[in-house]
Amino acid sequence: MSVPRVLPRLDSENRFFWTAGAEGQLRFLRCQECATFIHPPRPVCRRCLSEKVAPQAVPGTGTIDTYTVNYQQWRPGLEVPYVIARVAIDGAPGVFLTTNIVGCAVEAVEIGDRVRVKFEQQGEVYLPLFEKIA
Amino acid sequence: MPATDAYITGIGQSEVGVRLQRSPLLLTVDAIREALTEAGLAIGQIDGVSTYPGRSAAYLGFSPIGADELIDALGIRARWHLGSLEISSQLGAVAAAAMAVRTGQARHVICYRTVYEAAAMSRPEEYPPLVRDRVDGYSQWLTPFNAFSAANWTAQYAMRHVKRFGLTREQLAQIALTDRAHALLNPRALVREPLTMEQYLSARMISTPLCLYDCDRYTDASTVLIVSAGDAIGEVDCTPIRIAAMAGTVERHSWDQAEWMACYPTGADLWKSTDYKPADVDTAQLYDGFSFQAIAWLEALGFCAVGEGGRYVEGGKRIALDGELPLNTFGGQLGAGRLHGFGFAHEAVVQLRGLGDKRQIAGDPRVAVAASGGGPLATALLLARD
Numbered sequence: 001m002s003v004p005r006v007l008p009r010l011d012s013e014n015r016f017f018w019t020a021g022a023e024g025q026l027r028f029l030r031c032q033e034c035a036t037f038i039h040p041p042r043p044v045c046r047r048c049l050s051e052k053v054a055p056q057a058v059p060g061t062g063t064i065d066t067y068t069v070n071y072q073q074w075r076p077g078l079e080v081p082y083v084i085a086r087v088a089i090d091g092a093p094g095v096f097l098t099t100n101i102v103g104c105a106v107e108a109v110e111i112g113d114r115v116r117v118k119f120e121q122q123g124e125v126y127l128p129l130f131e132k133i134a
Numbered sequence: 135m136p137a138t139d140a141y142i143t144g145i146g147q148s149e150v151g152v153r154l155q156r157s158p159l160l161l162t163v164d165a166i167r168e169a170l171t172e173a174g175l176a177i178g179q180i181d182g183v184s185t186y187p188g189r190s191a192a193y194l195g196f197s198p199i200g201a202d203e204l205i206d207a208l209g210i211r212a213r214w215h216l217g218s219l220e221i222s223s224q225l226g227a228v229a230a231a232a233m234a235v236r237t238g239q240a241r242h243v244i245c246y247r248t249v250y251e252a253a254a255m256s257r258p259e260e261y262p263p264l265v266r267d268r269v270d271g272y273s274q275w276l277t278p279f280n281a282f283s284a285a286n287w288t289a290q291y292a293m294r295h296v297k298r299f300g301l302t303r304e305q306l307a308q309i310a311l312t313d314r315a316h317a318l319l320n321p322r323a324l325v326r327e328p329l330t331m332e333q334y335l336s337a338r339m340i341s342t343p344l345c346l347y348d349c350d351r352y353t354d355a356s357t358v359l360i361v362s363a364g365d366a367i368g369e370v371d372c373t374p375i376r377i378a379a380m381a382g383t384v385e386r387h388s389w390d391q392a393e394w395m396a397c398y399p400t401g402a403d404l405w406k407s408t409d410y411k412p413a414d415v416d417t418a419q420l421y422d423g424f425s426f427q428a429i430a431w432l433e434a435l436g437f438c439a440v441g442e443g444g445r446y447v448e449g450g451k452r453i454a455l456d457g458e459l460p461l462n463t464f465g466g467q468l469g470a471g472r473l474h475g476f477g478f479a480h481e482a483v484v485q486l487r488g489l490g491d492k493r494q495i496a497g498d499p500r501v502a503v504a505a506s507g508g509g510p511l512a513t514a515l516l517l518a519r520d
Contacts, residue, residue, distance in 0.1 A: 008274035068289035071339040074282040084281045098390045100279050111297045
């Protein structure tokens with residue numbers, strides 16, 4: 001997209017997530033006690049309340065759960081249309097990411113499509129975008 | 135009336151418009167005056183104030199008048215008050231007031247929602263726009279992906295209905311067409327022009343499957359509901375409308391980690407504290423800031439099965455004024471304006487009192503449901519005239 005994205009403010013809880021792309025990995029917090037994945041990242045497990053949580057890499061693939069093609073130019077310079085999708089993350093049951101599907105025509109996106117992460121770097125932030133697996 | 139019951143007594147509404155010059159405090163006062171007059175109450179009898187979402191300092195147009203300011207501006211001696219974003223949704227302010235009067239914390243509570251986004255956008259020197267160089271909290275999971283608007287977030291839930299349950303644009307259109315048809319009969323409605331299926335289908339897309347006419351637009355208005363205690367009903371001079379049941383359930387407070395919007399668990403929970411059933415409801419006033427939300431609420435409240443909402447509204451007859459379940463009889467947010475949740479409860483009371491004039495539904499309506507919110511926000515109120 002043509003204009004710079006509005007980036008997340010990094011802090012001690014989310015920094016690992018937004019910078020994991022520097023090593024080409026997608027990571028989520030996982031509870032070391034009950035194995036539940038925790039997203040958004042917080043220093044406590046939402047299932048068992050354990051504080052033993054640590055980032056774990058996942059394969060970086062997923063499935064499009066739902067999507068929308070956005071046509072509205074919300075900001076000056078924003079190139080439209082583009083696809084916003086909710087991707088179910090492989091290896092992290094119950095975790096979804098809102099993201100963009102890039103590298104294909106907007107008409108080519110369907111629910112159920114298999115996708116793989118493709119990071120877009122903007123400063124220190126690596127945004128996990130996804131593209132269809134050919 | 136037992137002290138443990140809560141009633142909606144006065145209702146009021148200001149002028150509804152776009153880029154109004156009248157100050158948001160005075161719009162609120164206009165709506166309050168109307169509600170007090172209707173209830174036969176004086177401001178000195180008000181001892182509680184409840185609003186959603188409270189003063190929104192970073193983005194004043196969204197909510198310029200907080201409970202604190204209103205209490206001081208109108209000389210209210212408040213024994214109980216609330217102004218909060220972190221409640222079940224817009225009508226959660228009414229549900230909270232009901233709890234306050236049921237527990238003796240107050241006798242008559244002014245509940246209000248004042249919106250001023252259109253005026254604020256036209257007067258940036260007075261109402262600076264929200265500027266964000268970085269996002270945090272939940273916005274960080276949406277905004278960096280250019281998913282700026284609730285239109286985008288709602289559209290994804292709608293698209294799942296399109297692909298999984300066969301929801302069509304023609305079905306979705308029935309919410310917008312019905313709203314606009316009803317708005318023609320409401321002298322205070324913001325949009326007072328008819329909308330045809332042809333116009334709807336040729337409208338530009340905002341975020342598929344939602345087109346321009348599926349989205350409400352910024353409105354300046356104030357809507358007021360006075361909630362009174364059962365043992366204070368002798369002090370009012372109007373037909374009291376009992377809050378027969380209420381619910382506001384959230385399972386994941388998130389726009390993208392939840393498989394189902396919060397209206398689904400909320401709708402199911404509403405019926406657990408009442409003997410009424412969906413079949414008893416004479417009219418439904420369901421949040422439709424985006425058309426799809428009303429379809430989701432119809433399913434969530436059990437008027438039809440999950441996934442059947444599109445077919446339920448197909449053709450529009452069932453939800454018309456003379457239909458089996460008249461929906462959003464004031465025009466909803468797509469016709470009457472973005473009153474942000476409170477318009478639905480206001481209209482439920484109008485209909486139950488038989489005061490709808492040209493838009494009054496036939497018969498003797500006794501039970502209505504009013505609901506507000508989309509995504510993780512959901513409140514449902516079951517209202518009854520005993």
